[in-house]
Amino acid sequence: MIVSFIPILAVDVLGSVAMVVISLLSLYKAKILRGMDPDNAIFLYLLWISVGLTIFSVSRAFGHILKQFLVLTSNTDTWHAISAYSGSVNTVSFMLVGLITLFFNQNWNINEKIFSGRKKLEETHIKLMDLNQTLENKVVERTERLTSSEHKCRRIFEQSLDTILVTDAEFRIMETNPAGIALMGYDREEMIEKKMILGGFFLDSSEWEKLSEKIKFKEYILNEEAEFIRPDNESILVLITGGLDYGAFGCAKTYHFIIKNVNDKRQMEQQIAQADKLAALGELSAGVAHEINNPLGIILGYTQLLLKQEQEPENKDDLKIIEKHVQNCKTVVSDLLSFSRKGSTEMSIVDINKVVDGVVKFLSNHSDFRNIEMTLNPHKGDRLNILGNEQELSQVIINLVINACHAVDRKGNIDIVTEKTDQDKIFIRVKDNGKGVETKNLTRIFDPFFTTKPVGQGTGLGLSVGYGIIKRHQGDISVKSSKGKGTVFTISLSAVKSKA
Amino acid sequence: MPKKYWFNPGSFLRFIPVFAIASLILLPLDVYAIQIHTSSEGIITHQVGHLFFLFSMVVLIFTITGKGLNKQKGWRMIQYSAFFFVLWNIDAIIAHFLDNQICAIKIENISLTRIKLVSQNDSSVLPWLYYILKLDHLLSVPAMLFLFKGLSNLVDDQKKIIKEKASQ
Numbered sequence: 001m002i003v004s005f006i007p008i009l010a011v012d013v014l015g016s017v018a019m020v021v022i023s024l025l026s027l028y029k030a031k032i033l034r035g036m037d038p039d040n041a042i043f044l045y046l047l048w049i050s051v052g053l054t055i056f057s058v059s060r061a062f063g064h065i066l067k068q069f070l071v072l073t074s075n076t077d078t079w080h081a082i083s084a085y086s087g088s089v090n091t092v093s094f095m096l097v098g099l100i101t102l103f104f105n106q107n108w109n110i111n112e113k114i115f116s117g118r119k120k121l122e123e124t125h126i127k128l129m130d131l132n133q134t135l136e137n138k139v140v141e142r143t144e145r146l147t148s149s150e151h152k153c154r155r156i157f158e159q160s161l162d163t164i165l166v167t168d169a170e171f172r173i174m175e176t177n178p179a180g181i182a183l184m185g186y187d188r189e190e191m192i193e194k195k196m197i198l199g200g201f202f203l204d205s206s207e208w209e210k211l212s213e214k215i216k217f218k219e220y221i222l223n224e225e226a227e228f229i230r231p232d233n234e235s236i237l238v239l240i241t242g243g244l245d246y247g248a249f250g251c252a253k254t255y256h257f258i259i260k261n262v263n264d265k266r267q268m269e270q271q272i273a274q275a276d277k278l279a280a281l282g283e284l285s286a287g288v289a290h291e292i293n294n295p296l297g298i299i300l301g302y303t304q305l306l307l308k309q310e311q312e313p314e315n316k317d318d319l320k321i322i323e324k325h326v327q328n329c330k331t332v333v334s335d336l337l338s339f340s341r342k343g344s345t346e347m348s349i350v351d352i353n354k355v356v357d358g359v360v361k362f363l364s365n366h367s368d369f370r371n372i373e374m375t376l377n378p379h380k381g382d383r384l385n386i387l388g389n390e391q392e393l394s395q396v397i398i399n400l401v402i403n404a405c406h407a408v409d410r411k412g413n414i415d416i417v418t419e420k421t422d423q424d425k426i427f428i429r430v431k432d433n434g435k436g437v438e439t440k441n442l443t444r445i446f447d448p449f450f451t452t453k454p455v456g457q458g459t460g461l462g463l464s465v466g467y468g469i470i471k472r473h474q475g476d477i478s479v480k481s482s483k484g485k486g487t488v489f490t491i492s493l494s495a496v497k498s499k500a
Numbered sequence: 501m502p503k504k505y506w507f508n509p510g511s512f513l514r515f516i517p518v519f520a521i522a523s524l525i526l527l528p529l530d531v532y533a534i535q536i537h538t539s540s541e542g543i544i545t546h547q548v549g550h551l552f553f554l555f556s557m558v559v560l561i562f563t564i565t566g567k568g569l570n571k572q573k574g575w576r577m578i579q580y581s582a583f584f585f586v587l588w589n590i591d592a593i594i595a596h597f598l599d600n601q602i603c604a605i606k607i608e609n610i611s612l613t614r615i616k617l618v619s620q621n622d623s624s625v626l627p628w629l630y631y632i633l634k635l636d637h638l639l640s641v642p643a644m645l646f647l648f649k650g651l652s653n654l655v656d657d658q659k660k661i662i663k664e665k666a667s668q
Contacts, residue, residue: 015640036659072612091549098553
């Protein structure tokens, strides 16, 4: 059968070329695929297949094209010589492709394992990320809480009006707050760097010994009263509460103290007790004075009547003695009535400087003041006006100056000072350099009938009456005294605000 | 767990040494130090190679179906490619059988454009069949084209997966 060779030739040559081109394109695609997921064993398998098929296509195309060329150029013998090699390469190449193809299942299983492993890894990664995120969030949250708590504690520590003190096991000061610095009167550096011992602030060292033993034994102390001494020798009454902290994370044990200044409170309590006592005495005195005043008036009236009628000088002297003592009684009764506020008082604007000046002028002419150097330091500037009773205030100041005169034993210095503060407070200070008052008597000095003078020389009502008058003027009277160094009486009154 | 396919090429390969040993025992021959190879071994080896290639492609077709990969267009295309390679192998095996193995057909070049196909048994069908079989590139080129298309589709699918992952 004779047929056209053209279709066979065309299909052979064009097909061979097409095979080479398409196999190369396939190889290119397989490489892209592999590049997209290098861990994918199936893509690697497809790349191998493509490589095998490309080798097959190229070798086959080469063989076929060469064959056609040699046959057409009448070199059939040459082709016969080459064909065996070309055929062998072809055989090997498609057997290679076949062999690779048979490994598909193994590749698939490997790929499944890789994917399963990767999936587990991704899941674990996500879980780890979640855990990490949660951990980060918790760390942020805890840090914020810790910062807030630290800030709160720091504010409590810094802002506390009570002293907060941290000491080591040997009671050496490690930390204190601003209130502690104010209370102790030392610099922060001085207290901490020099490691001052808490016991050094105690006025009485035996008191500290007892307290330190107690806290060591019981590991705490609660509201223990103690007296501290400041660098300026001022003593302060304090309440101490403290406890032992064993510390965390290997920290050394420390003691924490809270120290409360109760000086003012105690003084106030004493003043209240004094006021209560005086009020009760005032009530009693008023009753007694009222009951005695009328009979005394009758006694005095009849005594004076008898004095007019009596001709006998001996009887007259007796009646005069009676009259004198009745007069004394009436003075006492009058003082008692003044003390108990039963008297009538008219309030008006009074210039304190004027009152004090009048008192000084009045007393300087008195014989008792001849050997006394009395100096007046009045406040200069605006007037020291208060709302009060001039006579009563004069009486108080006269009493104080006379007391000072007795304290210096009619020979010494008496200073009278008036001053006004920015807070519209007026102070009158009567200071002497006399014998002073004993500490035990200071608390009783304003009590009615309390006197250190010899019997018959004082009624013991001067200061208590003065106290009553000052209290009635919404003021205060206090005393400071040191035995042998002198006494200072301070009257404080509220100024009337001057009209602009 | 991957679905187990009825045929496991791995286990098949494991049996190759067994078959080889069995052949040596069951088919004893005179043993010479160096065996003499005849020229006919070449074509038989080539035919065995075609059979092996055909077999592997059949296995691939069934494996793709067995694993349900044919739901993906790319793998379906690769399956088509394997199918065309199967056809091409059948074509090649028959053609080689006719011209090289049993020499049933002989080609004579008459001119540059014409050939004469001579059938040994004067069959009129055999030359035509051989002529058609010689146009084997009509099977191998589509096979390769389907492989290229399959790989292209797999590349596109992979790009989509990467894009989806990136957008998540």
